[in-house]
Amino acid sequence: VAGASTPANSSRHANGKKVASIQDVAAASGVSTATVSRVLNSPTLVSPETAQRVKSAIEKLGYKPNLFAKGLMTRRSRVVGIMLPDIHGEFYSELLRGADEEAQRQGYQLLVSSEARRKSSDKHAPSNDHELTFGIVDGLAIMLAEPNPALWKQARQSGVPITVIDAEANEPGVDSILIDNAVGATEATRHLLSSTSPELCLFVGGPSGNFDSSTRAEAFLSTLRAHKHTPMDHQVAHKEYTASWGYSWAERTHKNGRLRHAGVLCANDEIALGVLQAAQDLGLNVPRELKVIGFDDTRLASLIRPKLSSVRVPMGEVGAAAIRLLVQRIENPDAKNEIVKLSTRLVERESSCK
Amino acid sequence: VAGASTPANSSRHANGKKVASIQDVAAASGVSTATVSRVLNSPTLVSPETAQRVKSAIEKLGYKPNLFAKGLMTRRSRVVGIMLPDIHGEFYSELLRGADEEAQRQGYQLLVSSEARRKSSDKHAPSNDHELTFGIVDGLAIMLAEPNPALWKQARQSGVPITVIDAEANEPGVDSILIDNAVGATEATRHLLSSTSPELCLFVGGPSGNFDSSTRAEAFLSTLRAHKHTPMDHQVAHKEYTASWGYSWAERTHKNGRLRHAGVLCANDEIALGVLQAAQDLGLNVPRELKVIGFDDTRLASLIRPKLSSVRVPMGEVGAAAIRLLVQRIENPDAKNEIVKLSTRLVERESSCK
DNA sequence: CTGAAAGCGCTAACAG
DNA sequence: CTGTTAGCGCTTTCAG
Numbered sequence: 001v002a003g004a005s006t007p008a009n010s011s012r013h014a015n016g017k018k019v020a021s022i023q024d025v026a027a028a029s030g031v032s033t034a035t036v037s038r039v040l041n042s043p044t045l046v047s048p049e050t051a052q053r054v055k056s057a058i059e060k061l062g063y064k065p066n067l068f069a070k071g072l073m074t075r076r077s078r079v080v081g082i083m084l085p086d087i088h089g090e091f092y093s094e095l096l097r098g099a100d101e102e103a104q105r106q107g108y109q110l111l112v113s114s115e116a117r118r119k120s121s122d123k124h125a126p127s128n129d130h131e132l133t134f135g136i137v138d139g140l141a142i143m144l145a146e147p148n149p150a151l152w153k154q155a156r157q158s159g160v161p162i163t164v165i166d167a168e169a170n171e172p173g174v175d176s177i178l179i180d181n182a183v184g185a186t187e188a189t190r191h192l193l194s195s196t197s198p199e200l201c202l203f204v205g206g207p208s209g210n211f212d213s214s215t216r217a218e219a220f221l222s223t224l225r226a227h228k229h230t231p232m233d234h235q236v237a238h239k240e241y242t243a244s245w246g247y248s249w250a251e252r253t254h255k256n257g258r259l260r261h262a263g264v265l266c267a268n269d270e271i272a273l274g275v276l277q278a279a280q281d282l283g284l285n286v287p288r289e290l291k292v293i294g295f296d297d298t299r300l301a302s303l304i305r306p307k308l309s310s311v312r313v314p315m316g317e318v319g320a321a322a323i324r325l326l327v328q329r330i331e332n333p334d335a336k337n338e339i340v341k342l343s344t345r346l347v348e349r350e351s352s353c354k
Numbered sequence: 355v356a357g358a359s360t361p362a363n364s365s366r367h368a369n370g371k372k373v374a375s376i377q378d379v380a381a382a383s384g385v386s387t388a389t390v391s392r393v394l395n396s397p398t399l400v401s402p403e404t405a406q407r408v409k410s411a412i413e414k415l416g417y418k419p420n421l422f423a424k425g426l427m428t429r430r431s432r433v434v435g436i437m438l439p440d441i442h443g444e445f446y447s448e449l450l451r452g453a454d455e456e457a458q459r460q461g462y463q464l465l466v467s468s469e470a471r472r473k474s475s476d477k478h479a480p481s482n483d484h485e486l487t488f489g490i491v492d493g494l495a496i497m498l499a500e501p502n503p504a505l506w507k508q509a510r511q512s513g514v515p516i517t518v519i520d521a522e523a524n525e526p527g528v529d530s531i532l533i534d535n536a537v538g539a540t541e542a543t544r545h546l547l548s549s550t551s552p553e554l555c556l557f558v559g560g561p562s563g564n565f566d567s568s569t570r571a572e573a574f575l576s577t578l579r580a581h582k583h584t585p586m587d588h589q590v591a592h593k594e595y596t597a598s599w600g601y602s603w604a605e606r607t608h609k610n611g612r613l614r615h616a617g618v619l620c621a622n623d624e625i626a627l628g629v630l631q632a633a634q635d636l637g638l639n640v641p642r643e644l645k646v647i648g649f650d651d652t653r654l655a656s657l658i659r660p661k662l663s664s665v666r667v668p669m670g671e672v673g674a675a676a677i678r679l680l681v682q683r684i685e686n687p688d689a690k691n692e693i694v695k696l697s698t699r700l701v702e703r704e705s706s707c708k
Numbered sequence: 709c710t711g712a713a714a715g716c717g718c719t720a721a722c723a724g
Numbered sequence: 725c726t727g728t729t730a731g732c733g734c735t736t737t738c739a740g
Binding site for chain 2 (some may be wrong): 017019062064065066067068069072075077079086087089090092093094096097100104109110111112113114134135136157158159166245254270280300303304318323
Binding site for chain 1 (some may be wrong): 716717718720721
């Protein structure tokens with residue numbers, strides 16, 4: 001085994017470019033492939049001199065380990081997947097950023113997959129899009145904003161460690177990240193109640209099946225009850241997470257004579273923005289004649305005027321926690337289940353002050 | 355080779371769970387592994403009866419091909435990487451969505467990596483974070499919003515096909531997606547000029563090194579010159595892509611007596627929002643006493659009041675085009691270079707009308 | 709149309 | 725500390 005200095009065994013990429021393999025490095029540095037492998041993976045096991053020789057060969061040849069071959073042995077890719085209902089929007093975007101940062105911190109790459117993908121295609125076809133996702137990742141963080149048994153089943157079947165965001169998984173070996181919507185929603189409702197009587201407090205929700213939206217509505221109602229008020233049907237409405245829904249809701253409510261002097265809690269900031277705009281168009285002064293509180297505390301909230309009070313949801317931390325738990329489980333599959341509950345809190349701004 | 359119906363050769367996941375291998379399927383259906391492989395990859399080469407038998411075995415065993423082994427042979431992962439300066443924000447978020455949708459359409463998964471990752475860690479350490487990214491992906495779309503030779507070099511060395519977003523790569527085999535900032539910026543400037551004299555037109559830019567921001571500024575200046583005006587220094591300012599920069603710029607400009615009756619083109623919508631808010635606080639009516647145009651046409655633009663005129667940049671399409679070109683090149687490495695230039699256009703709203 | 713056999717590039721015992 | 729050896733699970737000639 002001579003210290004040949006030119007790639008002998010070199011292989012090639014799919015596109016035809018040749019790449020050095022571990023064999024080439026071994027040959028070039030006059031050691032066995034095992035030693036090269038050790039230099040890379042267990043440096044303590046190899047003598048400094050040999051290590052140095054191997055390293056220069058690696059450098060010279062521009063050697064990059066073939067991750068497929070590596071993964072075939074180690075059954076690890078150092079890639080984690082994250083599956084979200086959608087990728088776009090302030091909300092998911094911040095979550096994704098948090099996840100990406102944490103993945104980076106842990107030395108993992110992030111494979112992103114939005115569920116929106118599959119919606120666009122045939123809903124009924126049992127698409128196997130995700131098998132690919134599942135196949136290569138070491139673990140999967142999956143956000144279930146509403147019930148989705150099909151997706152859940154598919155994820156479980158994949159066999160990789162899973163972390164669930166936003167829903168509680170009662171299965172062994174599955175960790176959960178929960179958002180404590182109740183705390184913030186209660187705080188917000190109490191804040192409204194400090195200047196508005198219970199019967200004038202209103203909740204404008206998102207999709208009725210959405211976990212977050214319904215938990216927020218529930219907390220709103222409980223708080224009203226705690227204030228000796230039995231909520232009436234019209235005090236809670238559900239539809240979607242958009243400004244135009246907020247706008248139309250406000251118009252209609254105003255027509256019914258119920259908007260002036262109301263205190264409105266919205267299930268997200270966009271809805272709140274719609275309400276705010278309707279108020280402006282209807283000539284209602286916020287906060288004097290109408291108090292509005294949003295949810296999520298997206299950048300929007302502090303950017304618009306009047307500045308929107310909003311319940312802060314730490315989306316970045318949610319994403320980070322999901323990845324953190326996931327990596328923990330990947331590296332220690334038998335650890336006991338963990339549930340991280342991230343709190344929310346009201347950020348008071350102009351739109352709700354007395 | 356009997357049709358054993360229980361996994362004989364079954365292997366296990368990293369977490370200890372056992373999984374069926376192609377061998378198990380072969381045994382269970384009484385064929386060779388080669389045939390199983392053919393059923394999956396070249397169905398035409400195998401008789402319908404055999405295929406059926408194999409398929410049921412696959413189904414029964416819940417067999418999923420091991421993508422590492424597969425990749426080791428095929429040198430393909432069907433994963434493409436996308437590397438962005440940041441993940442968060444309306445802008446990148448929309449780009450990412452477009453990329454994800456296109457990847458889905460093409461049957462690829464999307465591995466996301468923000469450059470922000472590395473900034474957080476030591477800037478000087480020649481981090482090898484990205485080797486991982488590069489190692490497993492079949493190709494890489496990389497956005498270069500400003501010069502970054504180090505990253506570029508690393509990407510090129512990886513050997514995988516590359517598509518560049520926002521910068522023109524003059525290297526063989528590298529495709530580019532360009533945003534035609536000039537068209538929209540010119541259109542916007544002309545629009546301002548229709549109601550404002552050239553010396554009252556102002557440009558508020560983002561970071562001075564940013565490609566987009568400087569191209570927009572350049573087009574702004576050219577248009578002024580085309581209108582027989584020699585721009586003065588104060589007519590263009592650069593700093594950052596934030597509302598607070600827009601706000602402070604507007605305050606200062608007002609103090610200098612140059613804001614009233616001005617026509618302002620901003621390098622993005624957030625800056626424009628800052629200008630709008632300053633105008634409001636300074637008691638300037640928009641659009642009567644001040645015209646403002648943003649850039650990017652993010653959701654923000656149509657959400658705020660007055661509604662912001664803005665130059666629409668089709669970020670979703672940028673992301674989609676990047677992935678489309680990339681996949682094309684992966685599947686046909688020797689095709690000639692392609693440059694896709696996506697156009698921009700002014701969307702007139704309230705903030706700039708006469 | 710199907711099987712046998714040869715690896716892809718790497719890691720991980722097991723010896724020395 | 726280092727080399728030898730035996731695969732990981734799959735695809736792909738090459739023969740039938």
